[in-house]
Amino acid sequence: MTRVVLSEFPMIDPEIYRRRLAEAVDDPVEIVVADMRTSDDVIEAASGADALVTDINTAVDARTIEALDLQVIARSAVGVDNIDVAAAAENGVTVTRVPDYCTNEVATHSVALLLDCLRSIKPYDDDVADGGWSWEVGRPVRRLQGATVGLLSFGPIARLAADRLAGFGAELVAHDPYVEPDVMAERDVESVGFDELFDRADHVAVYAPLTEATRGMVDADALSRLSTDSVLVNVGRGPVVDADALLSALEADTIKAAGLDVLAEEPPEDDPLVGRPDTVITPHAAWYSEDAYEEVNNRAADDVAAVLNGTVPAGRVDPDAEWL
DSSP states (O other): OEEEEEEOOTTOOHHHHHHHHHHHOSSOEEEEEEOOOSHHHHHHHTTTOSEEEEOTTOOBOHHHHHHSOOSEEEESSSOOTTBOHHHHHHTTOEEEOOTTTTHHHHHHHHHHHHHHHHTTHHHHHHHHHTTOOOGGGGOOOOOSTTOEEEEEOOSHHHHHHHHHHHTTTOEEEEEOTTSOHHHHHTTTEEEOOHHHHHHHOSEEEEOOOOOTTTTTOBOHHHHHTSOTTOEEEEOSOGGGBOHHHHHHHHHTTSSOEEEESOOSSSSOSSOTTTTOTTEEEOOSOTTOOHHHHHHHHHHHHHHHHHHHTTSOOTTBOOTTOSOO
């Protein structure tokens, strides 16, 4: 009997795993769903398991991996910052993810957040709901056409967002130390250094994953390089942006607004960024469409099946990769 433990999480659909694994794996498969947050939770739930499917909140550290006898840890999403990938490799455990199931959705969502903040949609809506009817409550609003938008990271999501932004007539610059300038140039995006991105950009969209190198990289110094009309968007990971520095910039009116799909703590507890008139915050939902939901579950299940069958999964994570 092959045992597969799934994190109890709305994004993970046990029925899809039951169906896909029953079709693809020769041995009978037992599916177990468990609420796992701490390392101890995971060790208890996944004892004797061959595969573990995690959500973003499932802590899979070195201690957890060494205590279990897993063949595969599958992340039913893009990021793997909750998994100690190096420890997994050292213990012969394959880590998988689904890197591009929601590329279209997140790219679109990032542009939507930028437009919402740039066009002052939230202040206008709040004013009308309160009985007002004034275009002035949204001031100042600047054109996106001709503005420079800086993209922090230039993976598939940022590239698709660049295509969308180009349609608005925006000028584009990007910083990604792992992408060659000619790849950016193919989309009329200029490759720049980190500091130059913030010096030149009117608005910045963050797509970077969370690594030791990216944690807190959008700090007070970076934000100070933006203008009072600037919008910051983050659809990467919350801790890539220094939350205290962002709050200070908003409180001091040194930037116009922030559109955030990710926060340092999710869900937030007493986060001062929530509820401000100059922030638009969505609940880590940029990935979502019904199409993406079905795709991520099907592909993650197929990766689990591949490892259990002794083949290389399509979503295998390279333990030597830095910006995933």
